[in-house]
Amino acid sequence: MSYPIRPMTPSDWPAFLEVLMDAYNTYSSPERNERFKRLFDFERTLAAFDGETLIGGTGTFEFDMAVPGGTTAVAGVTAVGVLSSHRRRGVLSSLMRRQLTDLAERGEAVAALYASESSIYGRYGYGLAAEGVAFTIDRRDTAFSPHAPSDPALRLRIVNPDGARNVFEKVFEAVRVTRPGMYARSTPRWDGVLADDEQARHGMGPLRGLVAEDDTGPRGYALFRAKEGFSVHDIFEGELHLYDLHATDPAAYAAVWRGVLDRDLIATFKVPTRPADDPIRLLFNDPRRLRAVAVDDLWIRLADVRRALTERAYAAPVDVAIGIDDPVCPWNTGTWRLSADTTGATCEPTRAPADVTLPVNALGAAYLGGTSLHAWNATGAAAETREGALRALSTAMSWDVKPWAGLIF
Numbered sequence: 001m002s003y004p005i006r007p008m009t010p011s012d013w014p015a016f017l018e019v020l021m022d023a024y025n026t027y028s029s030p031e032r033n034e035r036f037k038r039l040f041d042f043e044r045t046l047a048a049f050d051g052e053t054l055i056g057g058t059g060t061f062e063f064d065m066a067v068p069g070g071t072t073a074v075a076g077v078t079a080v081g082v083l084s085s086h087r088r089r090g091v092l093s094s095l096m097r098r099q100l101t102d103l104a105e106r107g108e109a110v111a112a113l114y115a116s117e118s119s120i121y122g123r124y125g126y127g128l129a130a131e132g133v134a135f136t137i138d139r140r141d142t143a144f145s146p147h148a149p150s151d152p153a154l155r156l157r158i159v160n161p162d163g164a165r166n167v168f169e170k171v172f173e174a175v176r177v178t179r180p181g182m183y184a185r186s187t188p189r190w191d192g193v194l195a196d197d198e199q200a201r202h203g204m205g206p207l208r209g210l211v212a213e214d215d216t217g218p219r220g221y222a223l224f225r226a227k228e229g230f231s232v233h234d235i236f237e238g239e240l241h242l243y244d245l246h247a248t249d250p251a252a253y254a255a256v257w258r259g260v261l262d263r264d265l266i267a268t269f270k271v272p273t274r275p276a277d278d279p280i281r282l283l284f285n286d287p288r289r290l291r292a293v294a295v296d297d298l299w300i301r302l303a304d305v306r307r308a309l310t311e312r313a314y315a316a317p318v319d320v321a322i323g324i325d326d327p328v329c330p331w332n333t334g335t336w337r338l339s340a341d342t343t344g345a346t347c348e349p350t351r352a353p354a355d356v357t358l359p360v361n362a363l364g365a366a367y368l369g370g371t372s373l374h375a376w377n378a379t380g381a382a383a384e385t386r387e388g389a390l391r392a393l394s395t396a397m398s399w400d401v402k403p404w405a406g407l408i409f
């Protein structure tokens with residue numbers, strides 16, 4: 001059966017919410033729904049219909065996202081859901097194909113998403129491009145190394161997050177361009193970050209803010225929630241969840257972390273996601289005590305390979321003909337000559353034989369600089385016909401700052 005697809009209008013919103021609630025087995029408060037709606041540009045949504053009934057949908061946000069060497073426009077794919085009565089009939093596949101076609105036609109070369117399950121999006125040409133780490137830290141194990149930076153000019157201040165939004169924004173804006181994957185936060189996006197209703201709390205206490213500043217202004221901040229707790233012997237064993245922590249310089253970074261870790265009466269700190277190369281691992285005296293677990297961060301799909309490859313810089317000069325077979329976005333199929341260096345790149349179709357052949361997922365996975373192509377070669381998914389070409393491409397696509405978006409959308 002085919003299910004016609006068209007962009008949603010505001011009048012489709014209640015039906016779309018019903019689909020999402022059903023698909024995600026969840027409930028969302030009216031306040032949260034309203035906040036969610038404010039994030040959407042209806043022209044960037046798509047819905048599938050069975051007769052008059054909306055049975056599946058998705059949308060994209062327009063992000064200014066950091067990539068190696070700068071920032072570029074990236075479509076952030078979100079709110080993918082299909083009514084449970086209509087699953088496994090190809091609705092998602094139709095939505096994905098249409099969405100990627102629309103993006104490429106609009107000149108948006110790169111799509112990004114957070115996947116609810118890592119088995120879903122590979123078939124549409126997405127590759128896992130960024131990984132984060134989650135930490136569970138015992139309060140007794142948080143000593144810093146004696147080499148941790150410090151600055152006596154820094155002061156810590158506890159703030160009401162609502163009243164300190166401009167402080168967070170200032171620090172975040174300075175930091176976000178430095179790490180591939182981080183994206184600009186619009187006002188409604190900050191509304192979501194700072195939301196503090198019952199649902200946002202997930203059983204924890206109110207959102208609290210901590211700012212590190214000196215006479216020149218803010219240099220770092222953290223956003224967290226805590227929950228008091230007790231052992232059977234009435235010993236305080238509270239828990240703290242750290243959500244957002246950014247700083248403009250090493251001393252402020254260390255000061256904000258210390259300000260969080262030094263809170264009394266907490267037994268365990270949980271940090272759902274940090275960058276894989278988070279410097280906290282170098283600051284801890286005994287880094288293994290951070291008890292790190294890898295978590296998926298961004299999946300990337302090159303909707304327009306040619307254009308996407310010119311929208312980032314490269315770590316080393318490279319000149320390579322890349323063969324791509326892309327059944328989902330057939331306009332990408334062919335051989336592309338990438339000539340690039342540390343300042344930029346050109347990418348043109350070529351009749352020359354390919355030096356390397358890659359699935360489009362591999363290019364997506366490597367796009368933000370965090371994934372080596374070696375493993376793709378080792379699984380047989382990628383291959384080279386010119387010796388050394390794959391390693392040269394992999395080296396050029398790598399980047400010294402690990403990618404991470406750090407905020408699910």
Ligand SMILES: CC(=O)SCCNC(=O)CCNC(=O)[C@H](O)C(C)(C)COP(=O)(O)OP(=O)(O)OC[C@H]1O[C@@H](n2cnc3c(N)ncnc32)[C@H](O)[C@@H]1OP(=O)(O)O
Pocket residue numbers: 023024077078079080081082083086087088089090091092093094113114115116117119120123
């Ligand atoms: C970016 C985001 O928003 S991530 C959120 C994704 N949404 C969810 O997880 C909500 C709950 N799940 C759903 O709503 C649906 O099951 C969806 C959207 C994941 C899939 O929708 P469907 O319409 O059933 O997918 P569709 O029928 O097009 O399936 C296409 C293929 O994906 C496979 N597939 C679909 N869902 C899954 C899954 N959850 N896990 C593994 N494979 C899956 C199908 O088996 C099919 O495989 P095939 O191509 O080999 O035949």
